[in-house]
Amino acid sequence: GLGVASQRGSHPNLGTALPSGLATAATWSPELAFAAGRMIGHEARQHGFNVMLAGGLDLVRDPRDGRDFEYAGEDPWLAGVMVGAQVRGIQSNHIISTVKHFAFNDQETARTSLSARIEPLPARMSDLLGFAIAIERAHPGAVMCAYNRVNGVYSCQNAWLLDEVLEDSWGYRGFVMSDWGAVHSTIAAANAGLDQESGWPFDRAQFFGAALKKAVLDGAVPRSRLNDMAGRILHSMFAHGLFDYPVRPGGDIDFAADGAVSRQDAEAGMVLLKNDHAALPLAADLRSIALIGSHADAGVLSGGGSSQVYPPQGFAVEDTSTSGGLTAYLRSSPLDALAAQSRAHLTYDDGTDIERAAKLAARSEVAIVFAHEWSAEGMDDTMRLDGNQDALIAAVAKANPHTVVVLETGGPVLMPWLRKVSAVLEAWYPGSRGGEAIARVLTGEVNPSGHLPVTFPRSVEQLPRPALGGHGEPRHRHGPVEVNYDIEGAAVGYKWFDREDLRPLYPFGYGLSYTRFACSGLTAQAQAGGVAVQFRIRNVGKRAGSYVAEVYVAGPRSAQWAAPERLGAFKRVELRPGESTQVRLRIDPRLLAMHVAHGDGWTITAGDYRIVLARDAATPIEAVSVRLPRERLPER
Numbered sequence: 001g002l003g004v005a006s007q008r009g010s011h012p013n014l015g016t017a018l019p020s021g022l023a024t025a026a027t028w029s030p031e032l033a034f035a036a037g038r039m040i041g042h043e044a045r046q047h048g049f050n051v052m053l054a055g056g057l058d059l060v061r062d063p064r065d066g067r068d069f070e071y072a073g074e075d076p077w078l079a080g081v082m083v084g085a086q087v088r089g090i091q092s093n094h095i096i097s098t099v100k101h102f103a104f105n106d107q108e109t110a111r112t113s114l115s116a117r118i119e120p121l122p123a124r125m126s127d128l129l130g131f132a133i134a135i136e137r138a139h140p141g142a143v144m145c146a147y148n149r150v151n152g153v154y155s156c157q158n159a160w161l162l163d164e165v166l167e168d169s170w171g172y173r174g175f176v177m178s179d180w181g182a183v184h185s186t187i188a189a190a191n192a193g194l195d196q197e198s199g200w201p202f203d204r205a206q207f208f209g210a211a212l213k214k215a216v217l218d219g220a221v222p223r224s225r226l227n228d229m230a231g232r233i234l235h236s237m238f239a240h241g242l243f244d245y246p247v248r249p250g251g252d253i254d255f256a257a258d259g260a261v262s263r264q265d266a267e268a269g270m271v272l273l274k275n276d277h278a279a280l281p282l283a284a285d286l287r288s289i290a291l292i293g294s295h296a297d298a299g300v301l302s303g304g305g306s307s308q309v310y311p312p313q314g315f316a317v318e319d320t321s322t323s324g325g326l327t328a329y330l331r332s333s334p335l336d337a338l339a340a341q342s343r344a345h346l347t348y349d350d351g352t353d354i355e356r357a358a359k360l361a362a363r364s365e366v367a368i369v370f371a372h373e374w375s376a377e378g379m380d381d382t383m384r385l386d387g388n389q390d391a392l393i394a395a396v397a398k399a400n401p402h403t404v405v406v407l408e409t410g411g412p413v414l415m416p417w418l419r420k421v422s423a424v425l426e427a428w429y430p431g432s433r434g435g436e437a438i439a440r441v442l443t444g445e446v447n448p449s450g451h452l453p454v455t456f457p458r459s460v461e462q463l464p465r466p467a468l469g470g471h472g473e474p475r476h477r478h479g480p481v482e483v484n485y486d487i488e489g490a491a492v493g494y495k496w497f498d499r500e501d502l503r504p505l506y507p508f509g510y511g512l513s514y515t516r517f518a519c520s521g522l523t524a525q526a527q528a529g530g531v532a533v534q535f536r537i538r539n540v541g542k543r544a545g546s547y548v549a550e551v552y553v554a555g556p557r558s559a560q561w562a563a564p565e566r567l568g569a570f571k572r573v574e575l576r577p578g579e580s581t582q583v584r585l586r587i588d589p590r591l592l593a594m595h596v597a598h599g600d601g602w603t604i605t606a607g608d609y610r611i612v613l614a615r616d617a618a619t620p621i622e623a624v625s626v627r628l629p630r631e632r633l634p635e636r
Helices: 022-027 030-047 076-091 118-126 125-138 159-169 187-192 211-218 223-239 257-270 334-341 354-362 390-397 434-443 494-499
Strands: 096-102 114-115 141-145 175-178 272-273 288-292 315-322 324-329 345-349 366-375 403-409 424-427 481-484 517-527 530-539 545-554 568-576 582-587 603-605 606-618 619-628 629-632
Touching: 022 030, 022 187, 022 481, 030 076, 076 125, 076 517, 096 159, 096 481, 118 345, 141 159, 141 390, 159 187, 159 345, 175 187, 175 223, 175 568, 187 211, 187 223, 211 223, 257 434, 288 334, 334 345, 334 434, 334 619, 345 354, 354 390, 403 545, 424 434, 434 568, 481 606, 517 545, 517 606, 530 545, 530 568, 530 606, 545 582, 568 582
Parallel strands: 096 141, 114 481, 141 175, 288 345, 288 366, 366 403, 403 424
Antiparallel strands: 272 424, 315 324, 517 530, 530 582, 545 568, 545 606, 603 629, 606 619
16 A cells, blocks of 8 residues: 555565555645555556555554554544545546455554454444445445454454445445465355455465365355355446556556655645754754764664565665564655755764764754664554653754754654654655655655554553553464444544543544644534534645634434534635635534444434534534434435
């Protein structure tokens, strides 16, 4: 989902790396997500691929998950809309995209032995709702089932997931492919709804092929099921033009144009978390700036694992000393990009000697510390910056009160030094042109407009499970490791913090700007198929910028919702100084409803619903009430 990726080898496929999935989600722009998908889908065609293993949609239930950087945040509506847009972009090239990993692959620790425990109702209102939204918006050609078990049954042979929910309830017509090494049977998997064993050399045995043929001849797998398996694969191939527009590898890739798409995505997704005394953008008359840490002289960090993209110019820094595999920095130097944007004298220090770095900061007008947390498939992290970076930032901030921190992380991190620094910019893993994107935001050529797609906790004690399930267990344990997702159920992320009355470090939806916006005139009206919402946004500052309007909905007490509020709708708008616009949004009726506990469909409880226009999940601006009648909604 971050670009054309391949396993490390002597001749990897070369491609443009998008920013991380969380960075794209932080744009809150389906249009940018579509453009990003269209770009990487085109590169896939040029390389001769007609299926991309993209569409990462597992909700961020735990900010320590090592693959959170590939996903689209903690809210099913935001994730479903954004991933659906990217998948549509990919498939606009007449190739197939998956959505993955179906379902509840929400941590990497013990991922092959984990069993996610969750009741059907909260399951349908959380991760599965996100998948449903993406599937109905994008019609992906394939769904990839996950490594983990769900309620004791492996995902790739889980009849409730694949047959009952995906195919019967949602009417999905494409095919289900396995993750690499996620198949554990022939008869159970085939009869439950698995259509393709994708990466069988990673499985314990080849469960399809000859074994499937025998099962069909023996009558253990009906011939009708075999026909269905083949039919679903062919349906997707025809529906997405694989026969009408066959791929022909070898075409030229315009890496400059594709890099511009990646850069725009990165710029729009960067989140300004703190900006005391207008420390950013950097003043044009600065004489000296110190850049410290994280190879900022050479490049920007990328996430590890199977999503690693190999750029045509090679990596700026490669480190294979970690147990998790290759740590790679893409060749886009923040130092070089900032030198092209600023007239100040720039000096770089690698940050390995804290005392030396602090001395450089003390004799500079501004110090910018580039801090990182590397994440990768197959391992979870701690929400802490790697190595001694917390001590480095504290020392630099003590030496220079004008200290800016640029975070290159796979997700939320703890910030024990937060009060000591002037500004914090979350740059995520910013992709092939990330150095340029960071420089353009720091100097004000681009106004930061990203908003958090995940909550930043104050500590691990605020999480539903302070200790990761399966931590310390053997990696290839045979018995299941149960992780209880019923603790939070559908109250994932900001909903958990709201329900438990916890104050996070930064709430879901949070993001600052170099300009100011005012919202007013909120109205809401019940309509068939949801609630219509209107309000006006005005740029009351002195710079052009983008604003992400967020609308939340709270149900009546009698509805017994899983959480006090849910995200109901959002819209990103661009406004010049003094410009205003009227925004009209519609709240999907499923976001006003509870899923039927036993069966398909949704029920809206009669009563008053509070519609909230907010800056983020914790900061309301205006609220109105709308009365809704009881209504039963179909599943699709």
